[in-house]
Amino acid sequence: VTLRPIPPATVTRLPAYRRALMDAADAGLRTLPSGAIAEAVGVHPDQVRKDLSYLATRGTRGVGYDVRALIAETSEILGLDEERTVVLVGVGNLGRALAAYEGFAPQGFRLVAVLDADPALIGTRVAGLAVRPVTDLARIARRDRVEMGVVAVPGAAAQDVVDAMVAAGLTAILNFAPVHVRAPAHVAVRRVDLSTELQMLSFHRSARRRAGELRSSEVAVRA
Amino acid sequence: VTLRPIPPATVTRLPAYRRALMDAADAGLRTLPSGAIAEAVGVHPDQVRKDLSYLATRGTRGVGYDVRALIAETSEILGLDEERTVVLVGVGNLGRALAAYEGFAPQGFRLVAVLDADPALIGTRVAGLAVRPVTDLARIARRDRVEMGVVAVPGAAAQDVVDAMVAAGLTAILNFAPVHVRAPAHVAVRRVDLSTELQMLSFHRSARRRAGELRSSEVAVRA
DNA sequence: TTCTGTGAACAGATTCACAGCA
DNA sequence: TGCTGTGAATCTGTTCACAGAA
Numbered sequence: 001v002t003l004r005p006i007p008p009a010t011v012t013r014l015p016a017y018r019r020a021l022m023d024a025a026d027a028g029l030r031t032l033p034s035g036a037i038a039e040a041v042g043v044h045p046d047q048v049r050k051d052l053s054y055l056a057t058r059g060t061r062g063v064g065y066d067v068r069a070l071i072a073e074t075s076e077i078l079g080l081d082e083e084r085t086v087v088l089v090g091v092g093n094l095g096r097a098l099a100a101y102e103g104f105a106p107q108g109f110r111l112v113a114v115l116d117a118d119p120a121l122i123g124t125r126v127a128g129l130a131v132r133p134v135t136d137l138a139r140i141a142r143r144d145r146v147e148m149g150v151v152a153v154p155g156a157a158a159q160d161v162v163d164a165m166v167a168a169g170l171t172a173i174l175n176f177a178p179v180h181v182r183a184p185a186h187v188a189v190r191r192v193d194l195s196t197e198l199q200m201l202s203f204h205r206s207a208r209r210r211a212g213e214l215r216s217s218e219v220a221v222r223a
Numbered sequence: 224v225t226l227r228p229i230p231p232a233t234v235t236r237l238p239a240y241r242r243a244l245m246d247a248a249d250a251g252l253r254t255l256p257s258g259a260i261a262e263a264v265g266v267h268p269d270q271v272r273k274d275l276s277y278l279a280t281r282g283t284r285g286v287g288y289d290v291r292a293l294i295a296e297t298s299e300i301l302g303l304d305e306e307r308t309v310v311l312v313g314v315g316n317l318g319r320a321l322a323a324y325e326g327f328a329p330q331g332f333r334l335v336a337v338l339d340a341d342p343a344l345i346g347t348r349v350a351g352l353a354v355r356p357v358t359d360l361a362r363i364a365r366r367d368r369v370e371m372g373v374v375a376v377p378g379a380a381a382q383d384v385v386d387a388m389v390a391a392g393l394t395a396i397l398n399f400a401p402v403h404v405r406a407p408a409h410v411a412v413r414r415v416d417l418s419t420e421l422q423m424l425s426f427h428r429s430a431r432r433r434a435g436e437l438r439s440s441e442v443a444v445r446a
Numbered sequence: 447t448t449c450t451g452t453g454a455a456c457a458g459a460t461t462c463a464c465a466g467c468a
Numbered sequence: 469t470g471c472t473g474t475g476a477a478t479c480t481g482t483t484c485a486c487a488g489a490a
Binding site for chain 4: 256257258268272273275276281282283284285286287288
């Protein structure tokens with residue numbers, strides 16, 4: 001029974017909670033208090049309890065949460081109780097690394113095809129799959145009922161690939177290209193951009209310098 | 224002159240704004256209104272104006288923002304006006320792909336060393352750099368005044384690598400391992416987790432099914 | 447006691463609404 | 469008329485505080 005809708009901020013933390021719970025299960029624990037989950041994930045215990053209050057599984061006071069039950073519920077909420085099929089488009093350096101990534105399969109994500117636009121790459125093997133032409137996307141998607149797509153092509157090609165994915169009926173897209181892509185509202189798109197992440201870290205560094213330990217010449221420029 | 228502190232949420236969008244501005248500059252535009260930036264980035268024009276109001280550069284009404292000036296200011300704020308040195312630890316599939324990623328250099332990030340714990344990999348070349356043993360980290364960091372580190376090792380090794388980076392004086396860390404790592408407050412850590420991103424997409428898919436277009440058997444389970 | 451569950455207070459971010467200048 | 473700049477209103481998320489069950 002889902003009581004209240006789960007806020008987006010909570011959803012972002014659910015995978016981490018789930019991982020902490022699975023680690024606990026591996027360690028033989030049957031029960032885990034919010035404080036232990038919080039420490040593993042790096043948030044406040046209050047936050048964990050608030051987040052878990054949106055789920056049906058209740059903890060028991062003085063003891064904690066039932067590990068097995070919470071793993072089951074978070075898995076179901078995240079849709080990991082059934083296999084999800086994924087296609088990847090773009091087999092450059094990054095695409096190849098993503099295809100080989102071992103973190104997909106354990107969560108129930110099955111990579112069913114790897115595609116590219118470059119004719120020279122068609123037929124070469126990546127992660128045990130023969131690379132197919134992008135033009136086969138619709139056919140493959142229909143045949144294997146593919147739901148999710150990973151975009152690992154250059155920025156200039158990303159929108160075209162996304163359009164093709166949408167046309168092929170995919171409903172969730174993970175975009176590694178450094179551009180914003182448009183998609184209809186019923187298609188969920190998330191972007192992962194390495195360059196953006198580095199730039200945000202770089203900001204921290206700059207902000208720190210601006211704030212405290214800065215040379216007088218720099219103060220003059222900015223303050 | 225920095226008037227007000229820049230909110231974190233604004234910082235997350237600054238790299239995207241900067242990219243849109245650089246695209247405009249490449250297209251020969253000298254000026255760009257908030258609406259155009261907003262469209263390129265995928266946010267509301269209101270949001271763009273509010274964000275840019277934290278900067279010193281002002282737009283001109285009826286016209287837009289000065290492209291060149293905004294690029295200069297965002298670059299300075301993000302610390303991209305001076306070169307940032309980066310080391311990468313872990314040369315598995317992902318590490319290799321990251322080392323080869325072409326998106327770093329254009330933003331002023333220079334990869335100065337690639338390290339790994341596996342003796343068999345030491346000396347092999349990755350992205351034009353000979354792989355060095357992790358134990359050289361402190362020496363390299365001191366010599367090249369390295370500020371940023373990228374962690375691309377398995378989860379079990381991530382905390383040790385982060386500890387070594389902190390000890391070596393790095394102040395910003397980008398962690399690709401699927402675990403939360405501890406670091407002192409003066410060190411900025413960001414995590415990028417492919418599995419988490421896929422799981423959040425998977426949630427969207429499940430939530431949609433729960434909400435509307437769902438088969439009755441599934442309703443019974445959950446509602 | 448220990449730890450959950452949650453209303454209440456607070457903080458932060460987004461959206462609205464509109465005044466005002468080119 | 470088009471577009472900026474910004475207070476005000478709203479919404480979302482986090483933290484606090486504490487009542488209450490095991």
